[in-house]
Amino acid sequence: LNIAVLISGRGSNLQSIIDNVENGYIPNACVSVVISDKKDAYGLERAMDHGINAVFIDPAAYQSKEKFETALLDVLARFSTDVLLLAGFMRILGSNVIKAYSNRIMNIHPALLPSFKGLHAQKQALDYGVKIAGCTVHFVDEGMDSGPIILQKSVPVLDSDTEESLSERILAQEHIIFPEAVKLFAEGRLDIKGRRVHIS
Ligand code: GRF
Numbered sequence: 001l002n003i004a005v006l007i008s009g010r011g012s013n014l015q016s017i018i019d020n021v022e023n024g025y026i027p028n029a030c031v032s033v034v035i036s037d038k039k040d041a042y043g044l045e046r047a048m049d050h051g052i053n054a055v056f057i058d059p060a061a062y063q064s065k066e067k068f069e070t071a072l073l074d075v076l077a078r079f080s081t082d083v084l085l086l087a088g089f090m091r092i093l094g095s096n097v098i099k100a101y102s103n104r105i106m107n108i109h110p111a112l113l114p115s116f117k118g119l120h121a122q123k124q125a126l127d128y129g130v131k132i133a134g135c136t137v138h139f140v141d142e143g144m145d146s147g148p149i150i151l152q153k154s155v156p157v158l159d160s161d162t163e164e165s166l167s168e169r170i171l172a173q174e175h176i177i178f179p180e181a182v183k184l185f186a187e188g189r190l191d192i193k194g195r196r197v198h199i200s
Contacts, residue, residue, distance in 0.1 A: 001029040001186050004081040006089035007036050011043020013087035013108055013178050018050050020179035029186050032079040069097050083185060098142050103192055105140040108178045110170045112152055117145040122167045133157050133166060135174045137181040148197045151177045
């Protein structure tokens with residue numbers, strides 16, 4: 001299974017995928033390429049530290065989103081990508097990419113979807129006053145944070161929480177459920193039935 005990971009920044013979720021491929025938790029898999037839309041994304045260094053191809057695709061070098069995504073599709077094809085992981089990638093993918101990798105793109109989101117889509121999900125949860133927060137791994141469709149849900153994990157919200165402390169508690173769970181979802185995919189145990197993902 002050739003895994004491609006799209007990032008825009010820190011890459012701690014990328015790291016959890018790399019570690020779980022290297023230690024065999026995710027079987028028969030290889031992180032073939034890490035692609036960033038930000039030149040200075042720390043995740044590119046993490047990739048290089050593990051001997052993984054690290055590619056920066058500069059959005060400013062393309063006249064349109066379609067052309068940027070054509071370049072992206074070229075790289076994905078070059079590395080024979082089987083599954084595409086969005087790990088802190090801060091762009092919405094267009095229909096050409098979604099169609100090319102239909103039911104093979106996964107995203108990690110730091111909220112219990114369908115609550116708190118979009119940016120600053122942890123702050124949205126705090127501001128709303130929910131008592132339970134969490135994270136979601138889902139298949140990606142053409143909406144934002146809207147595809148079929150694979151796994152979710154909840155965490156408590158404490159009275160003392162700040163955006164930082166809540167984000168940290170959620171992130172620890174992200175690092176568990178994203179590799180778990182990829183493992184299930186690698187083992188062929190995910191079956192999409194409409195909006196529902198059945199796990200065998
Ligand atoms: C994570 O909170 C993830 O849920 C969200 O963006 C953040 C990326 O963090 N989509 P990192 O780059 O994986 O450390």
